[in-house]
Amino acid sequence: MQTIFSTAAFRGKDRFRLWQDFVQERVGPIEQAHLSAEPFDGLVEALDVGPLRLTRVIESAVQSRVTPATLRRRDEPGSLFVLIQQAGVSMSAQDDREAVQRTGDITVLGGRPNLHVAGRGDAMLVLEVPRERLEVMLGSSRLFTALTIEGNRPATALATAFIRDLVRLGGQLDPDCAARMATIATDLVIASIADRLARDVPGPLHGTVVVQRAKAYIEAHLGDPTLDPRRLAEAIGVSLRRLQELFHAQGHHISDWIWQRRLEVAAERLTDPGTRHLTIGTVAYGCGFTSAAHFSRRFRARYATTPREHREAAGQPAS
Incomplete structure (x- = not known):
């Protein structure tokens, strides 16, 4: 990672003021207070891996507060x-x-007023992740912000180990590989949050968590052409009727969601330089379609263009 700011070169009495100026510029309006009489120390290192921004923050005894007023001054x-x-x-x-x-441990913040208090010698790795990506898989972020996701859980340990290696090696990846690794890192974070949500869930939230588990299963089995609502319900361990009720409560039908995700993933793969070597038919079968004609018909109905035209518009070979 590259150091982009350090207080080491500044006088003690100037350090926190300069730190505040840097944070305001990089993150946006935020209220900060130094909670110690000892000199402030701060260091920020950064690395972009594909679309994923990773930032390591080392700071001593700082309270950072995002308020309604500071949010109004942000994009x-x-x-x-x-x-x-x-x-x-x-x-x-x-x-x-x-x-x-x-x-x-992992936690998630953002989007609404929040508070973070760093102890002395605090070191934090921060991943900036599109809110939509997390909420598509996990539901509203209100379900999982400021939730302690324990590092000793297997899912969390797998996620953090991969991200540590990504920080170490990410600068050596070519752009296509970096983009794919960024997606994997985000998916591992999603899996660790989903694992945490599946435990100790309050009653009113249980239905939401069941839907998110079902969506995660769909993501992992999109290439299975036999995946349908009945098989999904069996895999999740609820009745088909109950699963249908839970999806309807969120404004979805199970079958529609499965086909929507198949088409969205296929559209992404058609324009991904990392899968340019795959034929359109191979992409279709890999997303659970049983024939090229069926894939083309559904793709045109959703995107008003053919898979070939979609690929060509992105500058990829149309094979």
Whole structure:
């Protein structure tokens, strides 16, 4: 990672003021307070891996508060911030929840008023992730912001181990590979959050979590042409009628969601330089379509263009 700001070269009394100026410029309006009488120390390192921005923040005894007033002075918040604790202990609060993070733990903040308090010697790796990407898979971010996602859980440990290696090696990846690795990192974070949501869920939220588990299963099995609502319900462990009710409560039909995700993933693969070697038919079969004609018909109905024209418009070979 590349160091983009350090207080080491400044006098002690100027350090926190300069730190505040830097944070305002990089993150946006935010209220900060130094909670210690000792000199402030701060360091920021950054690395972009494809579309994924990773930032390591080392700061001592700082309270950072995003308020309604500071939010109004920001651009529309399109991102959520995934915080991975690397050293020290910190506390976060949002949406009437508080999370205490120790080394290896994850929490998510962003989009609405929130509070983060870093202890002395606090080190945090921050991933900036599109809010829409997380909410498509997990539901409203109000379900999982400021939720402690423990680092000793297997799903969390897998996610953080991959991201550590991504930080170490990400600068060596070519652009196409970097984009794919960024997607994997985001998916692993989603899996660790989903694992946490599946435990100790309050009654009113249980239906939402079941739907998110079903959506995660769909993502993992899009290439299976036999995947249908009945098989999905069996895999999730609920009745088909109950699963249909839960999807309807969120404004979806199960079959429509499966076909929507198949088409969206196919459209992404058709324009991905990393899959340019795949024929259109191979892309179609890999997304669960049983024939090229069926794929073409559904694709045109959704996107008002053919798969070939979609690929050619992105500058990819139309094979």
